[in-house]
Amino acid sequence: MKCEAVQERMMEWMDGRVPPDLANELKAHVDACPGCQAELAATQRFARLLDRPPAVSPTPELRKGVYAMIAEEMAGAPAPARRAEPRPARPAWAWLRLPAVQALAACALVAAGYLAGLRRAPAPTPPTAASAPATQQDVAEIRAQIGQLVGYTLEQQEHASADQRLETVLTTAAEPKPNQNAIDSLITALAMDPSVNVRLSAVQALYAHADQPIVRTAVAVSLPRESSPLVQLAMIDFLTAARDRSAIPVLTKLSTTADDPSVKEAAGRALAQLEPAHF
Amino acid sequence: MLDATPASDHALMLAVRNGRLEAMGELFERHHGALFGFLFKLLGERTAAEDVAQIVFQRMLKYRHTYREEGHFSAWMYHMARRCAADQARKSARAPAPTDPSTLDSAADAQPAAADLAAARDDRDLLQAALARLEPADREVLLLSRLQELSFAEVADIMECSAGAARVRAHRAMQTLRAHFFQLQQKVAS
Numbered sequence: 212m213k214c215e216a217v218q219e220r221m222m223e224w225m226d227g228r229v230p231p232d233l234a235n236e237l238k239a240h241v242d243a244c245p246g247c248q249a250e251l252a253a254t255q256r257f258a259r260l261l262d263r264p265p266a267v268s269p270t271p272e273l274r275k276g277v278y279a280m281i282a283e284e285m286a287g288a289p290a291p292a293r294r295a296e297p298r299p300a301r302p303a304w305a306w307l308r309l310p311a312v313q314a315l316a317a318c319a320l321v322a323a324g325y326l327a328g329l330r331r332a333p334a335p336t337p338p339t340a341a342s343a344p345a346t347q348q349d350v351a352e353i354r355a356q357i358g359q360l361v362g363y364t365l366e367q368q369e370h371a372s373a374d375q376r377l378e379t380v381l382t383t384a385a386e387p388k389p390n391q392n393a394i395d396s397l398i399t400a401l402a403m404d405p406s407v408n409v410r411l412s413a414v415q416a417l418y419a420h421a422d423q424p425i426v427r428t429a430v431a432v433s434l435p436r437e438s439s440p441l442v443q444l445a446m447i448d449f450l451t452a453a454r455d456r457s458a459i460p461v462l463t464k465l466s467t468t469a470d471d472p473s474v475k476e477a478a479g480r481a482l483a484q485l486e487p488a489h490f
Numbered sequence: 491m492l493d494a495t496p497a498s499d500h501a502l503m504l505a506v507r508n509g510r511l512e513a514m515g516e517l518f519e520r521h522h523g524a525l526f527g528f529l530f531k532l533l534g535e536r537t538a539a540e541d542v543a544q545i546v547f548q549r550m551l552k553y554r555h556t557y558r559e560e561g562h563f564s565a566w567m568y569h570m571a572r573r574c575a576a577d578q579a580r581k582s583a584r585a586p587a588p589t590d591p592s593t594l595d596s597a598a599d600a601q602p603a604a605a606d607l608a609a610a611r612d613d614r615d616l617l618q619a620a621l622a623r624l625e626p627a628d629r630e631v632l633l634l635s636r637l638q639e640l641s642f643a644e645v646a647d648i649m650e651c652s653a654g655a656a657r658v659r660a661h662r663a664m665q666t667l668r669a670h671f672f673q674l675q676q677k678v679a680s
Contacts, residue, residue, distance in 0.1 A: 218661060219657050219658055219661040220657070221661070222635060222636075222660065222661070222664070223642060223657075226638060228638075228641070228642075253668060254664060257617075257664060257667060257668055257671070258636065258664075260613055260614075260617050261531070261617070261632070261633070261636045262636055263614065264523070264527045265526075265527055265530040265531065265536075265614070265618075266614050267530065267536045268523070268526070269522065269523075269526045269536075269539070269540050269543065270540060272540070273522065273526070273540050273543055273544055274518070274522070276544045277514075277515075277518050277522070277544060277547045277548075278515060278518075280544075280547065280548055280551060281511055281512065281514050281515055281551065284511050284551050285511045285512065431512065432512040432515065435510075435512060435513075460508070460509035460510045460511070461510065461512065463509075464505070464510055
């Protein structure tokens with residue numbers, strides 16, 4: 212191979228993205244070519260620089276904005292099979308015009324998102340030999356960024372016992388006129404609390420606020436992430452009682468894929484009640 | 491309880507397409523960090539990168555019906571990201587421009603003073619300035635080629651050229667980037 216052809220393949224080679232035969236050919240050339248050795252060293256240095264995450268990270272507003280869009284779409288999306296064409300374009304920042312309750316829904320969904328990261332963090336892609344240090348550093352930095360965002364809530368969880376958190380939920384539920392922050396706390400408990408009892412109590416406490424779209428959306432989003440069949444059953448009952456048809460896709464999925472037969476059956480029953488014939 | 495093993499990106503996006511919109515939250519958690527990083531390096535500005543990242547997720551929701559059974563989520567997402575970033579660059583007067591080394595301290599907004607930063611940050615700022623000096627298409631292909639989840643064939647597809655052309659362009663962009671970097675380094679030192 213000529214030097215130019217070797218150098219054009221260097222980035223792929225050092226990333227382990229070339230077939231073994233070609234890798235051997237490239238190595239044989241570089242081993243014997245001082246010019247390509249220098250080029251490889253320079254390419255590796257700049258590839259590492261390029262691979263580093265930027266010094267700045269996105270603000271929490273990005274997560275809030277995206278989750279608000281999802282909530283809005285879930286609240287307003289017709290069944291996909293009936294939609295022939297994509298909807299007309301909305302302004303990019305339509306979510307900013309949502310009522311305050313929808314903005315709070317975003318906060319609740321952020322909590323659900325954190326839960327995804329906490330309970331089911333995806334395994335990092337195995338690094339290649341050439342890029343291992345940079346890749347591991349990237350993962351660590353990204354996790355650190357997420358960690359900063361969830362730190363406050365995790366700290367709260369760590370410093371309060373399950374009994375204390377349960378008491379907080381029950382106290383909130385007993386308030387004659389809980390404010391929106393209190394409702395937000397209930398939703399956060401439902402999405403994030405490690406105790407089944409606390410999550411179960413949060414579902415029960417949220418019944419009083421089932422008229423709020425934020426509450427129904429948060430329950431629907433948390434349902435497929437929930438690990439306890441007991442809490443899932445409570446959530447399904449909640450969504451059925453709230454007659455929230457935006458939960459139909461979630462329930463449909465559960466009715467076929469849930470591991471627990473009682474959850475599967477409950478989702479099927481809920482679907483039967485939420486189908487258009489019942490309205 | 492749902493499946494114990496995490497669903498693939500592709501499975502999640504198919505679920506979104508089929509009406510399980512909440513699965514987009516999981517995709518966001520998996521990919522927004524890398525997407526933001528790509529956009530920040532491409533656009534050189536935090537607010538713009540964040541705005542475009544949000545638009546990308548908005549478009550993925552809006553155009554979810556166009557996601558194909560045989561699709562590759564990352565390739566689809568970065569295809570949209572490139573388009574959205576181009577739109578942003580056209581609309582905004584903040585499109586990447588050659589950076590004066592004397593203003594490198596303010597290259598990233600809301601950053602502490604350069605004197606307080608580790609030496610590694612100097613390289614970061616210089617790199618960002620060098621990236622800004624590349625032709626937009628060179629910057630795009632170089633940054634796309636560093637995304638390990640994309641093959642060169644997919645980079646080429648996103649860039650709408652052949653894999654060979656993408657490979658050559660990425661290589662030359664890397665050489666140009668290095669030249670700009672060393673020039674800027676000398677200016678800062680002098």
